[in-house]
Amino acid sequence: xxxxxxxxxxxxxxxxxxxxxxxxxxxxxxxxxxxxxxxxxxxxxxxxxxxxxxxxxxxxxxxxxxxxxxxxxxxxxxxxxxxxxxxxxxxxxxxxxxxxxxxxxxxxxxxxxxxxxxxxxxxxxxxxxxxxxxxxxxxxxxxxxxxxxxxxxxxxxxxxxxxxxxxxxxxxxxxxxxxxxxxxxxxxxxxxxxxxxxxxxxxxxxxxxxxxxxxxxxxxxxxxxxxxxxxxxxxxxxxxxxxxxxxxxxxxxxxxxxxxxxxxxxxxxxxxxxxxxxxxxxxxxxxxxxxxxxxxxxxxxxxxxxxxxxxxxxxxxxxxxxxxxxxxxxxxxxxxxxxxxxxxxxxxxxxxxxxxxxxxxxxxxxxxxxxxxxxxxxxxxxxxxxxxxxxxxxxxxxxxx
Numbered sequence: 001x002x003x004x005x006x007x008x009x010x011x012x013x014x015x016x017x018x019x020x021x022x023x024x025x026x027x028x029x030x031x032x033x034x035x036x037x038x039x040x041x042x043x044x045x046x047x048x049x050x051x052x053x054x055x056x057x058x059x060x061x062x063x064x065x066x067x068x069x070x071x072x073x074x075x076x077x078x079x080x081x082x083x084x085x086x087x088x089x090x091x092x093x094x095x096x097x098x099x100x101x102x103x104x105x106x107x108x109x110x111x112x113x114x115x116x117x118x119x120x121x122x123x124x125x126x127x128x129x130x131x132x133x134x135x136x137x138x139x140x141x142x143x144x145x146x147x148x149x150x151x152x153x154x155x156x157x158x159x160x161x162x163x164x165x166x167x168x169x170x171x172x173x174x175x176x177x178x179x180x181x182x183x184x185x186x187x188x189x190x191x192x193x194x195x196x197x198x199x200x201x202x203x204x205x206x207x208x209x210x211x212x213x214x215x216x217x218x219x220x221x222x223x224x225x226x227x228x229x230x231x232x233x234x235x236x237x238x239x240x241x242x243x244x245x246x247x248x249x250x251x252x253x254x255x256x257x258x259x260x261x262x263x264x265x266x267x268x269x270x271x272x273x274x275x276x277x278x279x280x281x282x283x284x285x286x287x288x289x290x291x292x293x294x295x296x297x298x299x300x301x302x303x304x305x306x307x308x309x310x311x312x313x314x315x316x317x318x319x320x321x322x323x324x325x326x327x328x329x330x331x332x333x334x335x336x337x338x339x340x341x342x343x344x345x346x347x348x349x350x351x352x353x354x355x356x357x358x359x360x361x362x363x364x365x366x367x368x369x370x371x372x373x374x375x376x377x378x379x380x381x382x383x384x385x386x387x388x389x390x391x392x393x394x395x396x397x398x399x400x401x
Contacts, residue, residue: 006033024174030068068363149205
């Protein structure tokens with residue numbers, strides 16, 4: 001059965017946001033049906049708009065993170081602009097911000113102030129390092145937090161640390177802000193009480209460090225950088241095929257027995273004491289990898305994956321981004337949708353969480369200030385008043401709006 005109502009229909013979010021972490025959180029809320037009013041600077045807007053021009057002249061980060069939102073430009077450093085923002089917050093269910101440390105409080109937008117006026121309001125403060133402690137006032141960018149959070153120390157090859165290829169710290173913080181808002185909305189429906197949520201990028205990365213954190217805490221030894229291999233499992237790595245590479249993941253000794261017998265044709269290795277157990281294989285990793293690679297390079301990638309599948313062994317191709325875009329699994333499951341933008345339709349992926357009875361909203365990517373006039377009209381401003389605000393640089397309204 002399909003229904004028309006999306007989970008967050010009727011919820012209004014006002015977001016004073018920029019870059020990645022906060023926009024990711026609110027884009028997910030918009031996909032679930034929330035009305036998201038994105039406040040941008042009059043002079044250029046969210047600076048992610050100008051990171052690049054990869055998507056038909058638009059910034060790739062901005063396109064990814066900002067569909068389904070209404071763009072309103074305000075100079076919140078002016079009394080009039082700040083007043084308009086406060087009017088918007090007064091009608092919102094959620095206010096989210098990721099300004100520089102202390103900036104929201106200086107504007108009179110501290111959570112305590114806003115919730116003293118409206119206890120039912122959900123306020124989300126996002127930051128790099130949290131609201132207290134010796135790092136509270138430091139600027140935080142994704143790579144810096146990856147480094148401070150230890151992620152870089154376990155990423156890369158043994159002799160070469162590396163950051164992750166995507167903004168992991170930003171994404172982690174954005175996802176925790178998103179899930180926190182959902183929990184706060186649910187609690188408010190039950191109790192009528194809002195919430196003050198604090199989400200820091202460092203806290204998010206520290207949580208995602210998972211087993212390396214606990215291994216180091218309780219053994220005193222940091223897991224080494226292992227490239228594509230696994231620090232405590234072998235064989236687990238990318239192995240050569242005649243026309244590429246295939247990642248093979250053996251999780252237990254039964255899997256090793258199937259690999260040795262059914263794929264590489266070396267059944268004697270099942271009982272060889274240097275190969276029989278995972279502990280032994282990790283100790284002899286170089287020999288294990290050499291034996292596996294000598295066998296896998298005789299097959300094409302397609303043939304190797306087929307043999308691994310038949311043996312019940314986990315594997316994956318080492319795909320490029322282009323191969324991901326063209327991935328048959330995404331195509332078969334109809335994961336792509338058209339999204340409107342100021343320069344025409346583009347293709348975008350559905351969000352990972354799929355409701356069986358309703359599809360994600362996936363609204364248009366807004367032009368800078370596209371909704372300023374319509375939103376201010378909702379606040380009771382007439383066209384002449386909006387034009388006067390625009391003339392004074394307090395708001396900006398695109399031509400023809």
